[in-house]
Amino acid sequence: xxxxxxxxxxxxxxxxxxxxxxxxxxxxxxxxxxxxxxxxxxxxxxxxxxxxxxxxxxxxxxxxxxxxxxxxxxxxxxxxxxxxxxxxxxxxxxxxxxxxxxxxxxxxxxxxxxxxxxxxxxxxxxxxxxxxxxxxxxxxxxxxxxxxxxxxxxxxxxxxxxxxxxxxxxxxxxxxxxxxxxxxxxxxxxxxxxxxxxxxxxxxxxxxxxxxxxxxxxxxxxxxxxxxxxxxxxxxxxxxxxxxxxxxxxxxxxxxxxxxxxxxxxxxxxxxxxxxxxxxxxxxxxxxx
Amino acid sequence: xxxxxxxxxxxxxxxxxxxxxxxxxxxxxxxxxxxxxxxxxxxxxxxxxxxxxxxxxxxxxxxxxxxxxxxxxxxxxxxxxxxxxxxxxxxxxxxxxxxxxxxxxxxxxxxxxxxxxxxxxxxxxxxxxxxxxxxxxxxxxxxxxxxxxxxxxxxxxxxxxxxxxxxxxxxxxxxxxxxxxxxxxxxxxxxxxxxxxxxxxxxxxxxxxxxxxxxxxxxxxxxxxxxxxxxxxxxxxxxxxxxxxxxxxxxxxxxxxxxxxxxxxxxxxxxxxxxxxxxxxxxxxxxxxxxxxxxxxxxxxxxxxxxxxxxxxxxxxxxxxxxxxxxxxxxxxxxxxxxxxxxxxxxxxxxxxxxxxxxxxxxxxxxxxxxxxxxxxxxx
Numbered sequence: 185x186x187x188x189x190x191x192x193x194x195x196x197x198x199x200x201x202x203x204x205x206x207x208x209x210x211x212x213x214x215x216x217x218x219x220x221x222x223x224x225x226x227x228x229x230x231x232x233x234x235x236x237x238x239x240x241x242x243x244x245x246x247x248x249x250x251x252x253x254x255x256x257x258x259x260x261x262x263x264x265x266x267x268x269x270x271x272x273x274x275x276x277x278x279x280x281x282x283x284x285x286x287x288x289x290x291x292x293x294x295x296x297x298x299x300x301x302x303x304x305x306x307x308x309x310x311x312x313x314x315x316x317x318x319x320x321x322x323x324x325x326x327x328x329x330x331x332x333x334x335x336x337x338x339x340x341x342x343x344x345x346x347x348x349x350x351x352x353x354x355x356x357x358x359x360x361x362x363x364x365x366x367x368x369x370x371x372x373x374x375x376x377x378x379x380x381x382x383x384x385x386x387x388x389x390x391x392x393x394x395x396x397x398x399x400x401x402x403x404x405x406x407x408x409x410x411x412x413x414x415x416x417x418x419x420x421x422x423x424x425x426x427x428x429x430x431x432x433x434x435x436x437x438x439x440x441x442x443x444x445x446x447x448x449x450x451x452x453x454x455x456x457x458x459x460x461x462x463x464x465x466x467x468x469x470x471x472x473x
Numbered sequence: 474x475x476x477x478x479x480x481x482x483x484x485x486x487x488x489x490x491x492x493x494x495x496x497x498x499x500x501x502x503x504x505x506x507x508x509x510x511x512x513x514x515x516x517x518x519x520x521x522x523x524x525x526x527x528x529x530x531x532x533x534x535x536x537x538x539x540x541x542x543x544x545x546x547x548x549x550x551x552x553x554x555x556x557x558x559x560x561x562x563x564x565x566x567x568x569x570x571x572x573x574x575x576x577x578x579x580x581x582x583x584x585x586x587x588x589x590x591x592x593x594x595x596x597x598x599x600x601x602x603x604x605x606x607x608x609x610x611x612x613x614x615x616x617x618x619x620x621x622x623x624x625x626x627x628x629x630x631x632x633x634x635x636x637x638x639x640x641x642x643x644x645x646x647x648x649x650x651x652x653x654x655x656x657x658x659x660x661x662x663x664x665x666x667x668x669x670x671x672x673x674x675x676x677x678x679x680x681x682x683x684x685x686x687x688x689x690x691x692x693x694x695x696x697x698x699x700x701x702x703x704x705x706x707x708x709x710x711x712x713x714x715x716x717x718x719x720x721x722x723x724x725x726x727x728x729x730x731x732x733x734x735x736x737x738x739x740x741x742x743x744x745x746x747x748x749x750x751x752x753x754x755x756x757x758x759x760x761x762x763x764x765x766x767x768x769x770x771x772x773x774x775x776x777x778x779x780x781x782x783x784x785x786x787x788x789x790x791x792x793x794x795x796x797x798x799x800x801x802x803x804x805x806x807x808x809x810x811x812x813x814x815x816x817x818x819x820x821x822x823x824x825x826x827x828x829x830x831x832x833x834x835x836x837x838x839x840x841x842x843x844x845x846x847x848x849x850x851x852x853x
Binding site: 260261284285286287288290291292294295310322323324326327337338339340341342343344345348365367368392394395397398399402418420421422423424425428429430431432433434435439444460461462463 | 584790
């Protein structure tokens with residue numbers, strides 16, 4: 185089993201004919217994801233690679249194919265609009281890969297989805313994968329193995345690094361979720377931890393955070409109060425200078441708040457095993473399982 | 474992107490907020506002329522325009538009794554360094570007699586996921602200090618972006634700062650206008666500190682700070698044009714033009730990584746093994762070899778770099794593209810420091826073949842690569 189995506193996921197790809205959208209659609213189909221529709225305004229009626237019908241709007245795609253999940257690969261300038269459209273069409277889970285969406289756009293998008301009961305993962309995220317057959321996003325399928333470890337992360341390639349270590353040591357994953365590196369995101373650590381705690385097929389969770397904000401501190405409190413499964417944590421940015429954005433829009437130490445030290449201390453207080461470096465993950469997991 | 478005070482004042486003035494007249498000077502003579510014109514023979518304030526907090530404490534804000542003294546102060550402040558940044562401009566404003574100072578600011582709050590209007594009667598000081606020492610002195614309102622700051626909300630907050638209803642109404646109007654400005658320019662922070670009460674009872678924004686969300690700059694070219702590249706390290710300007718995210722640090726191990734999280738973790742691991750990272754550099758998800766060439770140019774231009782570490786986890790990025798970029802770059806730029814390359818993931822085998830043929834060796838383990846880079850930086 186898994187969280188958020190599984191064999192019932194019926195995916196519509198927004199931006200399916202674009203450079204990134206078309207490449208990753210082929211990867212997702214190859215992995216086994218049910219890609220039931222694509223959307224590119226003006227290209228309705230085409231068939232992508234001879235197998236996926238393309239529609240002008242998400243509403244058309246939902247009406248024709250019963251798509252329940254959407255993934256967004258459109259440019260930043262139109263990405264907020266694409267999320268609104270998915271919410272309007274009744275999509276329950278919207279995953280937005282796009283980086284560079286203005287934060288004020290997100291302050292309008294998030295309540296819009298919330299009022300419709302829809303969940304957003306991202307933006308500025310690699311999406312999610314439930315090995316062996318369901319992938320919504322860009323996480324490389326070949327580094328993942330089916331298994332019982334949940335992974336949740338604000339990062340992309342750092343997640344791959346840690347998943348690679350897990351798979352190499354024989355620890356497969358139930359689901360890996362990239363929640364995104366932006367300051368305002370749709371799904372927090374707590375949402376994911378809560379889903380992993382409830383998932384009967386997840387035994388332990390790896391939580392990969394970074395500098396900036398207080399999501400990790402809040403997640404630590406949640407772990408202490410509401411989780412019985414072991415959690416292993418990592419925080420990137422121990423050497424990051426204050427006041428500088430470290431690539432991710434959300435990765436910034438403001439004043440003395442949001443530092444790696446503060447987050448690692450919160451993890452330790454909550455009983456989370458704290459990795460000093462990514463290579464510690466396997467040893468800590470063995471210790472806690 | 475940070476705006477200078479004079480740029481922020483212009484934006485607020487355009488949105489109808491009372492901002493006293495002030496003009497920019499780049500020389501002492503200009504400062505004298507402006508002081509004579511605006512000051513009417515009276516006192517003026519000479520303020521360094523630099524992207525650093527604590528300008529006053531650093532001696533970058535001075536009161537001048539007349540135009541002559543304004544010129545003398547400007548001569549001292551222009552060219553001085555505040556927190557590593559050289560002052561190229563000063564703002565000259567008439568000195569006002571102030572009876573009260575408050576704070577009005579708006580930030581995007583990550584927890585409530587909304588813009589939050591913050592006000593305090595404790596104006597004129599660093600609001601972060603107020604937040605740390607006397608958080609009860611700050612009043613907050615999470616703004617619903619569909620409606621903005623509603624009149625009764627603004628007045629309610631203003632009445633916490635002003636007993637006089639006329640002043641409270643004026644402050645409420647300023648709060649609503651500040652929100653309008655904040656939204657119009659796509660700010661992540663906009664503040665007036667202090668919002669001063671002058672001797673005649675009027676309110677005026679004596680200092681302003683605006684930070685623009687970098688993601689807004691594509692749709693606001695007029696704001697992008699306000700960027701002051703002299704306030705950034707030249708290497709960071711070059712990196713931005715090449716489409717790379719680069720932050721210069723003080724160490725000796727140059728880092729070139731794909732992905733921001735992995736780049737931070739790589740820097741941390743350099744430190745873990747006893748080294749110091751020379752930079753943060755994310756070459757992004759693109760496999761364009763030209764980006765690798767630009768990255769190496771920027772890293773090798775830093776004289777404190779003693780070894781260069783590549784850490785690539787190929788997912789979308791193809792390792793062979795990065796390997797080709799490294800080979801091309803080293804053909805163009807002869808390397809004077811040792812290079813340690815770690816590549817794993819998509820097309821790793823092809824990458825190793827490309828590198829081996831060019832005389833480089835490649836590792837697949839991150840810890841091993843970092844250890845070697847730290848040792849080589851030490852030995853150099």
